[in-house]
Amino acid sequence: xxxxxxLRAAGLDAAQLTGGTLPIHSPIDGVxxxxxxxxxxxxxxxxxxxxxxxxxxxxxxxxxxxxxLVRLLGEELRAAKDELGAxxxxxxxxxxxxxxxxxxxxxxxxxxxxxLSRQLYGKTIASERPGHRMMETWHPMGPCGVITxxxxxxxxxxxxxxxxxxxxxxxxxxxxxxxxxxxxxxxKILDRALARFGDDAPDGLVQLVIGGAEQGAALVExxxxxxxxxxxxxxxGRKVGPKVAERFGRCILELGGNNAMIxxxxxxxxxxxxxxxxxxxxxxxxxxxSLRRVIAHDSIRGExxxxxxxxxxxxxxxxxxxxxxLVGPITDASARDRMLAALETARADGGTVHGGEAVEGVAxxxxxxxAIVEMPAQTEIVRTETFAPILYVxxxxxxxxxxxxxxxxxxxxxxxxFTLDLREAEYYxxxxxxxxxxxxxxxxxxxxxxxxxxxxxxxxxxxxxSGSDAWKGYMRRATNTINYSAELPLAQGVKFDI
Ligand code: UN1
Numbered sequence: 001x002x003x004x005x006x007l008r009a010a011g012l013d014a015a016q017l018t019g020g021t022l023p024i025h026s027p028i029d030g031v032x033x034x035x036x037x038x039x040x041x042x043x044x045x046x047x048x049x050x051x052x053x054x055x056x057x058x059x060x061x062x063x064x065x066x067x068x069l070v071r072l073l074g075e076e077l078r079a080a081k082d083e084l085g086a087x088x089x090x091x092x093x094x095x096x097x098x099x100x101x102x103x104x105x106x107x108x109x110x111x112x113x114x115x116l117s118r119q120l121y122g123k124t125i126a127s128e129r130p131g132h133r134m135m136e137t138w139h140p141m142g143p144c145g146v147i148t149x150x151x152x153x154x155x156x157x158x159x160x161x162x163x164x165x166x167x168x169x170x171x172x173x174x175x176x177x178x179x180x181x182x183x184x185x186x187x188k189i190l191d192r193a194l195a196r197f198g199d200d201a202p203d204g205l206v207q208l209v210i211g212g213a214e215q216g217a218a219l220v221e222x223x224x225x226x227x228x229x230x231x232x233x234x235x236x237g238r239k240v241g242p243k244v245a246e247r248f249g250r251c252i253l254e255l256g257g258n259n260a261m262i263x264x265x266x267x268x269x270x271x272x273x274x275x276x277x278x279x280x281x282x283x284x285x286x287x288x289x290s291l292r293r294v295i296a297h298d299s300i301r302g303e304x305x306x307x308x309x310x311x312x313x314x315x316x317x318x319x320x321x322x323x324x325x326l327v328g329p330i331t332d333a334s335a336r337d338r339m340l341a342a343l344e345t346a347r348a349d350g351g352t353v354h355g356g357e358a359v360e361g362v363a364x365x366x367x368x369x370x371a372i373v374e375m376p377a378q379t380e381i382v383r384t385e386t387f388a389p390i391l392y393v394x395x396x397x398x399x400x401x402x403x404x405x406x407x408x409x410x411x412x413x414x415x416x417x418f419t420l421d422l423r424e425a426e427y428y429x430x431x432x433x434x435x436x437x438x439x440x441x442x443x444x445x446x447x448x449x450x451x452x453x454x455x456x457x458x459x460x461x462x463x464x465x466s467g468s469d470a471w472k473g474y475m476r477r478a479t480n481t482i483n484y485s486a487e488l489p490l491a492q493g494v495k496f497d498i
């Protein structure tokens with residue numbers, strides 16, 4: 001299909017695709033596919049006021065009824081899976097299977113959120129006072145600003161939106177300026193769910209803000225935005241975090257990763273190689289969970305590198321729409337140049353680089369061969385997240401040293417170990433082990449399921465999205481004490497008789 005056909009199938013019409021000032025290019029061939037209208041930052045007051053009005057109505061609906069909207073969204077996503085997946089491929093350059101996988105992740109989180117809408121449980125707590133009962137209730141917070149990145153243009157929105165909606169919060173979505181088209185397609189799909197849901201859904205329940213840093217800042221700084229959930233670079237989070245903190249807003253940050261795999265002497269190397277290749281070169285190394293560092297035991301390092309070099313040599317790189325392609329384009333020429341510059345620095349640090357060159361793909365797009373870099377030490381460039389398919393390989397002798405190396409970076413998103421040794425695996429998962437938010441054994445660091453809480457520590461920002469009890473980040477907890485006695489005893493035995 002041509003780009004125009006993909007956009008037409010997604011229901012985007014000429015009026016939406018032309019006449020604006022924000023050019024959208026496909027990373028596949030660099031072609032400008034649309035010029036979309038930017039939301040004036042000055043409109044943020046109106047947008048937030050609309051969102052607040054929607055909040056007052058939405059919070060009054062029973063949570064299971066709110067879940068019904070998310071159930072319908074899940075149904076509409078199932079029906080539109082191919083069309084939306086194709087727009088993800090067009091706009092983010094993902095191979096077809098990964099574009100569809102991203103939509104599946106949306107469907108999964110909708111299913112999860114529907115169940116959650118009947119499970120927003122609070123605790124009942126034993127009171128120290130006779131005739132008293134304590135409990136916790138969870139309440140909606142208010143408008144939830146969602147800032148998403150270009151690399152997961154739709155799944156991360158759905159993690160936040162499905163959960164925010166069942167929790168009773170309206171959403172204001174500011175996607176990456178590179179992924180306005182996927183966002184507009186999602187809004188069309190949501191509109192179909194809203195039409196089926198009926199009048200219970202207030203106007204402005206989910207609003208889209210198109211633009212860049214200016215629109216992002218207007219959203220983040222607005223005192224009416226109760227929650228800001230932002231996904232992107234650590235540099236972005238460093239700006240967003242303090243701005244939200246300054247006004248005592250709630251912030252959920254999902255920022256950079258620098259994810260490592262330790263490969264122990266007992267590892268199943270066949271499995272390790274497959275896991276490494278998927279997580280290091282999948283999505284052209286542009287996941288926040290992408291594998292960036294392998295820390296391999298010296299006894300197997302040579303063999304592992306040899307096998308990886310062999311696997312890398314056969315990787316089909318090129319048009320992400322073509323069947324068989326595993327590595328599509330990197331997002332643009334400047335991302336490619338940052339990758340090549342990082343490799344230069346690695347060489348200067350004593351690294352031996354295999355691959356890592358600009359290659360022919362589709363004319364007009366930026367294509368690279370994924371790189372394996374054997375490093376003598378974990379130098380500054382290894383400690384830096386370069387959003388590209390670069391895999392640094394280092395060696396270790398003692399597991400403690402490998403864990404120290406794994407933890408010796410500023411980021412703390414995802415980590416994993418390949419080992420068949422139970423003691424090593426459990427130690428790695430223990431308090432003395434990896435310091436990340438996601439820690440795996442015998443699987444790679446990327447491709448997490450939605451059922452778990454997603455996010456990480458240190459410069460990754462500390463936020464949690466998606467499954468488990470991440471919903472608590474979207475709600476206000478109230479501690480309630482109810483006195484059903486005829487006395488008024490004070491806690492801690494305090495006497496205050498009047
Ligand atoms: C991201 O890159 O921001 O775990 C999200 C994964 C995906 C989500 C990645 N489920 O790799």
